[in-house]
Amino acid sequence: NAGVTQTPKFRILKIGQSMTLQCTQDMNHNYMYWYRQDPGMGLKLIYYSVGAGITDKGEVPNGYNVSRSTTEDFPLRLELAAPSQTSVYFCASSLEFGPQETQYFGPGTRLLVL
Amino acid sequence: AQSVTQPDIHITVSEGASLELRCNYSYGATPYLFWYVQSPGQGLQLLLKYFSGDTLVQGIKGFEAEFKRSQSSFNLRKPSVHWSDAAEYFCAVGTYSSASKIIFGSGTRLSIRP
Numbered sequence: 001n002a003g004v005t006q007t008p009k010f011r012i013l014k015i016g017q018s019m020t021l022q023c024t025q026d027m028n029h030n031y032m033y034w035y036r037q038d039p040g041m042g043l044k045l046i047y048y049s050v051g052a053g054i055t056d057k058g059e060v061p062n063g064y065n066v067s068r069s070t071t072e073d074f075p076l077r078l079e080l081a082a083p084s085q086t087s088v089y090f091c092a093s094s095l096e097f098g099p100q101e102t103q104y105f106g107p108g109t110r111l112l113v114l
Numbered sequence: 115a116q117s118v119t120q121p122d123i124h125i126t127v128s129e130g131a132s133l134e135l136r137c138n139y140s141y142g143a144t145p146y147l148f149w150y151v152q153s154p155g156q157g158l159q160l161l162l163k164y165f166s167g168d169t170l171v172q173g174i175k176g177f178e179a180e181f182k183r184s185q186s187s188f189n190l191r192k193p194s195v196h197w198s199d200a201a202e203y204f205c206a207v208g209t210y211s212s213a214s215k216i217i218f219g220s221g222t223r224l225s226i227r228p
Contacts, residue, residue, distance in 0.1 A: 099215045
């Protein structure tokens with residue numbers, strides 16, 4: 001199993017550009033998450049999904065959109081990139097949904113908005 | 115509100131020395147507690163977790179953590195560190211009140227002195 005994979009690894013965007021961060025998991029997990037990690041901060045939840053076709057906002061959803069058309073894929077869309085979106089983005093998945101669940105993380109996408 | 119505090123932003127220890135990383139949590143009930151490690155260029159990986167029972171928990175890579183309810187702490191320890199332990203370490207608490215069901219601390223960066 002590859003686990004959770006993310007592409008690209010690194011990207012530079014100009015202000016106002018858009019892009020999609022890809023996330024795929026091959027563990028047949030229903031639950032998937034997008035986090036951002038800013039320097040010196042813990043991970044903040046952007047969006048999550050409890051299954052194909054079902055998504056919901058997390059703590060910091062503004063400026064982002066998601067979709068979940070399949071169990072495996074959970075892309076994150078940035079529209080009109082802003083410098084405040086410079087961060088490292090992690091995708092994660094879990095088998096079940098709850099405070100006791102282990103989440104499995106991808107390697108991250110480092111995004112720089114200039 | 116639930117929270118996790120990692121008071122040490124950066125710690126440097128010599129290879130072969132012992133290690134203790136501090137974690138304090140705020141949670142009303144018996145917490146679900148986790149330690150994750152993020153190696154350079156990698157996603158977060160679960161080191162160990164505590165739900166109930168024995169307060170000393172063994173994890174992967176020779177790590178252990180001790181839950182102390184009276185001190186609201188869940189400190190991570192390793193008797194002898196290796197250069198490959200250089201990474202960022204995140205303490206986290208599982209919670210029903212967060213959309214992702216987990217709240218992360220801000221992390222402690224561990225450097226190893228040869």
